[in-house]
Amino acid sequence: MILLIxxxxxxxxxxxxxxxxxxxSEHSGVINLGLEGExxxxxxxxxxxxxxxxxxxxxxxxxxxxxxxxxxxxxxxxALLGVACINFKADQTIVGTALNMLAVAAxxxxxxxxxxxxxxxxxxxxxxxxxxxxxxxxxxxGFEFSWFMLITVIVLILIATLLYKTRSGLRLxxxxxxxxxxxxxxxxxxxxxxLGVLLSGALGGFGGLVYxxxxxxxxxxxxxxxxxxxxxxAVMIFGQWKPKxxxxxxxxxxxFRALSNVYSGFDFLVSMHxxxxxxxxxxxxxxxxxxxxxxxxxxxxxxxxxxxxKGMR
Numbered sequence: 481m482i483l484l485i486x487x488x489x490x491x492x493x494x495x496x497x498x499x500x501x502x503x504x505s506e507h508s509g510v511i512n513l514g515l516e517g518e519x520x521x522x523x524x525x526x527x528x529x530x531x532x533x534x535x536x537x538x539x540x541x542x543x544x545x546x547x548x549x550x551x552x553x554x555x556x557x558x559a560l561l562g563v564a565c566i567n568f569k570a571d572q573t574i575v576g577t578a579l580n581m582l583a584v585a586a587x588x589x590x591x592x593x594x595x596x597x598x599x600x601x602x603x604x605x606x607x608x609x610x611x612x613x614x615x616x617x618x619x620x621x622g623f624e625f626s627w628f629m630l631i632t633v634i635v636l637i638l639i640a641t642l643l644y645k646t647r648s649g650l651r652l653x654x655x656x657x658x659x660x661x662x663x664x665x666x667x668x669x670x671x672x673x674x675l676g677v678l679l680s681g682a683l684g685g686f687g688g689l690v691y692x693x694x695x696x697x698x699x700x701x702x703x704x705x706x707x708x709x710x711x712x713x714a715v716m717i718f719g720q721w722k723p724k725x726x727x728x729x730x731x732x733x734x735x736f737r738a739l740s741n742v743y744s745g746f747d748f749l750v751s752m753h754x755x756x757x758x759x760x761x762x763x764x765x766x767x768x769x770x771x772x773x774x775x776x777x778x779x780x781x782x783x784x785x786x787x788x789x790k791g792m793r
Contacts, residue, residue, distance in 0.1 A: 482623055483742040484735070487695065492727075492734030493632040494691045498712035499719065499726045500639045501683030505558075506721060507643065508676025509656040509669075510565055511785040513576025515684045516709025517583030518557045520701070522685025523692045524587045525553025527699060528594075530612035539615035543627060546612065546689060554685015555678050557583060562677040566670060569787035580709070587701040608698040616693055628690045635683070640723040652676055656781035659788045669788045684709070695741065707764065711737075714767035717778050736763040 498515050505512035512518075529549035533542055561579055564570040588605045595602040618625045643649040654662040655672040663669050691708055692699040715733055719726030740759035743749045 483745060484738055486624055487738035487741050488731065488735045489629050490626055490690070490694045490734075491737045492730040493626070493628050494687050494694065494708060495712050495715045495730035495734055496632050496636055496727055497683050497687035497690060498709060499716040499730060500636065500723060501680035501687065502713055502716045503719075503721050503723065503726060504639065504643070504652070504683070505676045505680035506716070506784045507653045507656045507781055508673045509659060509781060509783045509786065509788065510561070510673050510677050510680075511572040511576065512558075512561065512677065512680050512684075513573055513713070514557070514561050514579035514583075514709075515576075515680070515712055516705060516707070517576075517579040517581075518554045518681050518684030519688030519691060519705045519709050520580075520583035520587050521557035521681075522550035522554035522688030523699065523705065524590065524688075524701060525685065526550035526689030527607040527609060527692060527701075530609035531607055533612060535611060537612075537615075542612050542615035547631075547686060550685045550689035551682045552685070554683070554688065555681040557685065558677050558681020561681075562674055565787070566673050566677065569789070572785050572787075580704075584702065584704040591701045604700065605702040606698055606700045609693075610697040613693050613697050626690075626693075628693075632690075635686075636723055636727055639683075643723065648672075648675070653781070655788075656783055659783050659786075663788075673788065687712070711763055711767060714771055717780075718767075718770050718774055720778060721780065733763050733767065736766050 498519060501518070502512050502515050526546040526549050529546040530542065533545060537545075557579065560582075561572075561575055564575040565572045591605045591607055592603055595604055595606070616626050616628060618627070641649075643653060651662065651667045652672045652675060654667060655669045656676075659669045662672075687708075688705060691705055711733060715726055715729045719729040739749075739762060740756070743754075743756075743759050
């Protein structure tokens with residue numbers, strides 16, 4: 481049971497971070513289907529930071545540097561989305577899909593090039609960070625508490641405060657609802673949408689780092705992040721684009737994802753002889769069922785996906 485709670489919380493942390501990123505972007509008016517790609521970019525940045533940090537680095541330094549590297553890498557990935565969708569008004573769905581494919585391909589090529597340069601016989605796309613990973617974990621009576629869990633709660637509070645309690649947040653949401661009306665009172669819609677997209681990349685990138693350190697000490701980048709970016713989109717929609725609801729939805733989906741890691745510890749589940757592959761599919765099956773029943777009642781920001789032009793009326 482402890483393992484189930486532990487994995488539920490860490491996977492929920494990933495989903496909260498990435499879903500909040502999508503939430504902020506869509507509240508600004510930009511559909512971000514590139515969350516998966518931003519997670520991969522962030523995971524790559526964080527993994528490389530952990531790989532090259534000195535072995536004697538303190539836990540604080542490892543968390544800070546790896547976290548910042550993941551955030552910056554995620555923002556660089558989201559900047560591609562921003563240029564294409566905000567500046568050039570490209571189709572946001574197509575650009576997001578392309579970003580997901582680009583991220584996995586680019587990460588694979590970069591990691592293989594690094595590994596080959598170090599050892600010509602090593603052509604894998606894998607980065608190991610066994611020692612560095614220990615910095616993120618505190619063992620409390622058998623429960624592995626991750627500092628990322630605490631950071632996620634702080635980020636959740638900050639994003640909720642930003643959106644509903646600050647002038648910038650209210651302006652950002654106005655740009656996702658009525659951009660022409662927002663522009664008419666002096667709000668720079670382009671800047672607000674860039675803010676939403678870059679924040680989305682930062683959160684998605686950080687979520688990628690949290691994901692690859694959840695229970696493992698190495699990651700093969702040609703595998704991407706196993707569809708977790710799309711699962712975060714489902715969490716965002718189920719959570720009605722509201723941070724508090726997103727948090728509860730993430731815990732629910734995180735629990736189903738955690739079952740695939742710990743089901744063997746429950747005798748009654750083992751006795752059912754359900755294939756392990758089904759447990760891996762469970763969160764995605766649940767997301768399809770949940771969205772089938774709830775998506776018609778969801779209300780997305782009215783102007784999301786609609787390119788903004790100063791000449792629009």
